Amino acid sequence: MMSLNELKEMIEKELGALAFKVDSEAPNLIIINVEAPNLFEVAFKLNHMGFDHVKVVTGTDYPIEKKIELVYHVSSYTNIDLAKVIIALKIRLDKSNPKVKSLVKIWPSAEYLERETYDLVGIIFEDHPKLERLLLPSDWDQIPPLWKDFKIKTEGIDA
C-alpha cells in the first residue's frame, strides 16, 4: 500500500527534470505539469511505470492568456496501488497554434478521446491515426465549439 505522497515522490524521482511541477491533491489526484515538447517522453515513462490507460482527455480554453490547457487523466488497470490514483498530465498550448504529438502510440485508449478533443477544442494531434471530425458534422467550418469565444445562439427563452 502506497500513500499518495510516496507515489508523488516516486513519480518526481522518475521524471526528474522532465516535469516542472508535481502536485498532489487529496484524495486521489496527482497533477503533473509538463512542457509540450516533453509530453511524449513523460507519457512513455508513466506508461512504463504501469499507468496503462487514459481515462479522460480534456482541452480547456483560457482566452485571456491565449492558451489551451490539455489534460490527460491516466490511471492503471493492472496495478492495484496505481489504480487508486489518477494522474492528471497537464500541458499548456498556444491558442494560435495548438499542436502536440499524439499519445495514441503509447496509450491506444486515447484514440477516440483525442479525436473528440480535436473535434471540439481544435487541438491538432500530430501522428494521430485518424484525426477527423467525430461528433460534429463533417462539414463544420466554424471555430471549435468549446472555445470560450464560441457563443451559443439562444432563442430568447433561455432560463
Place this chain on the structure above:
Amino acid sequence: MSEDKFMQVLIGPQHPGSGHMRFIVKMDGDIISEFEPDIGYVHRAVEKIAESKRYIQIVPLVERPILADTANINLGYILALERLLGIDAPPRAQYLRTLLAEINRIHSHLYGLGIHGIMIGSSTIFMWCFADREIWIELAQELTGARITYSYMIPGGVRRDLPNGFNEKLSKAIAYMEERLKDYEKIFINNPVVTARLIDVGIIKKDDAIKLGIVGPNLRASGVAYDVRKIEPYCAYPEIDFDIIVRKEGDAYSRVLVRFEEIKQSMKIVKQVVEKIPSGPIINESYLKLIPPKLREKAEQTGIWKMPAIFINLKPRKGEAISRVEAGRGEVTHYIVSDGSPNPYRFRVVTPSFRNLIAFKYTMPGHRLADIPAIYGSLDYFPPSADR
C-alpha cells in the same frame, strides 16, 4: 490486392440494428476487414451547455444523455461537485444513494440484456427484460418520484427519504427477480442457439482490454478485476459485502454472463443497504440550516425535501475535481474546472459508452457480418450516451 475485392457496407443510422450511429464496414466476402464506427448523430453538446448553467441546473442535464443509467451518472457529477464544495453527505444519504445506484444498475443491465437479445433475434428475452425492468423502475419511482430521470442526488445529500413500506416492496421484487433469472437462464443463457452465436465471438483479450481502456462489465469479462466500487469505494460501498464478477474468456458470451451475475450481486447489495441503513438526516447539516424552519418541519414529516432557491447560487472553490463512479455500463468520469463563479468554467464527462467505442474498431475485423449485432449488443453500447 485490388480495391474491387471489397464491398463497403454502410450500416445505419437508419437501420434496425445500428442505433443512432453508422458503421462503415469494409467486407471481404462475409468477413469484416475494416470497421469504423461513425458517431455524433445525437450529439447534444452537454459540455458546452453546462458552461452556461448553474451547478444545480447541471444535475438534470447530465442525466439526459444516459437515460438508462441516470442515477449513476448523476452520482458521479455530485461526487465531483462535493469535492469542490468540500462537503459530504450524511451516512443515511450515502446509503440511499447506493440503493438507487444499484436499483438503476439492475434495470440498466436488464435493458442491455434485452437489447442484446433482440439483436440476435430472441424477441422473448427482449420482452421479458423490458417487462421486468418495469418493476425496478417502479421501485425507483417509489423512492424518487420519477421513473427514469431521478435527479435524486443533490449536493450534500438526497432529495427524499425512504418511503414507508419500501422494504416489503423491495424484498418482493428481489424474490420475483430471482425466480425470473432462472427463466432467463432457460430461454437465453443456456439456449443452444445463443451459445452458438456468442461463444468465442468478439474476443477481447486481457492485454487488449487494458490497452484499449475498455470499461465496466466488458473489462471484467476480459479478466481485469477493476471495479471502482472496490478500487475507490464511494458512498456506502466500503461497508457492504459484494463480489466483483470476473471472467477470463473475454468473448461476447462472457460479457453477457458478467452482466447477468452482476444483477444478482446488485440485488445482494440492495438487500444489505436496506438492512444496514442508519437513521439520521439525509442532507448535510450546513445545508439543512439554509432551509426555512417551516419548510423543514414539513419536510421532516413527509421525508420530501425541496431545495431552497438559494442553491442556485452554489459557488464552489476555485480549482478542479475529478470523480469516477462505476455505472451500469462502466466507469463514468466527471471532471469539473471551477473559477469560483456559479457556473462551471469547464465541465467534462466521459461516459462508459464513449470509452467502449474503441472496442468496435478493434474487435469487429475478422468476424462475419452477422456477428455485428451479436458483438454490438454484448458491449452494451448506448449511442446517445457516447455522443453526449
Place this chain on the structure above:
Amino acid sequence: MISLDQIIRLIFFPPIFITIVFPGLIALLIVIVFLIWLERKIAAKVQLRYGPLYILKPLGGVIQTVADLLRYLFAEVIIPRRADKFSFIMAPILSFGFAFIPIVALPISSKYFAFKSDLSLLVVLALLTIAPIFILIIGWASDNKFSFIGSLREGYMIMAYEVPLFLSVLAMAILYNTLDIIEIVETQSKWVWGILLNPIAAFVFLICTFMMTARFPFEISEAEQEIVMGPFTEYTGIIFGLCMSYSYIKLYILSLLFAYLFLGGWYPIVWPFTLNPIMPGIITLIKGLIVMIIGIFLRSVYPRFRVDQTLRIGWEGMFVLSIVALILSFSLVILVK
C-alpha cells in the same frame, strides 16, 4: 340457365375445387391469415403481452392480418429509381406464383384429386425449387446491398436445405416404393405412419422445411437486425405483402406434404366417403396445421443462427442424417422382403 346443382357440381369439380377452395387459394388465404395471427399471439403469450387484440376484439383480434393486408393494399408501391423495374416487379409475383403452383398436385383423398400421376410427389418438389430462384433475382434487381447480401444468403441456403430434403423424401419413396402421393398415403393406411417407420427422415424433412421457409432459428436471409429485411428491403405495399406471404405458402405446402409423407395423410377416416372431399381435407389440414404451429412457435424460443452455422447444420448435420435415413429405408425394405 345454370341451376344451383350445376354450380355446386362446378365448385366440387376436383381441378377447380383443389386450386380455388382447398388446399388452394381460399384455404391458403384463411390459413395464412390465421397463421400470422397465431404466430403473433403465441409469441405474445410467451412474452407476457396481449398481441393483436383490437380488430374483432371478441375473437382476440383474429383478423388483424386482414387489416394489415388492406393496409398493404392501399400503400403506395415505391420502385427505387436504380432498380431494374421489370425484374423488381415480376420477381416477387413469379416467386409467389411458383410457390403456389405445387398445390395442384396435392390430392385430397384417394378418390379426389386434380390429376393422378405416378410422379406427383416429384412434381410438388420440383415446382417448389423454382421459387427461390426469383429471390436471387430480387436481390439483384433491388440494387441494394442488404438485398444483395440477403439473396446471396438465400442462395447458399438453397443448396444446404434442398439436398437433405430431397434425400429424406427419397428415403420415404424407397420405403413406400412409389412417388405417387395417393399411393404413399394408402400404403401408410395399411402399415403404420411414416414418422414411425423412418423418424430420421421425418426429422430431416421438418428441419429442412423450417430452413426453407425462413422460420426461426433459420430466419437468416431476412434477419432484420443484420440486413434489414434481406431481399425484401426495398419493397413496399402489396408487393411486400406478396413477399411476406411467400414463405408462409411454402410452409403451408411443405407442412401438408409432411402430413402426407409421415402422418398418414387423410387417414384415419371414420365417416363413410360420402363427405368427400370435406372430411379428408379437414383431417389433412389439421395434421398440416400442427406442423405449421411447431414452425411458428420456434420464433419465441430461439434466436437466429449465423449463415455459416446454418450451412454447417445443413451439410454436416442434415445431409449426413438424410443419408442415414436412406440406409434405414433400404434396410427396412430388405428386412421386409
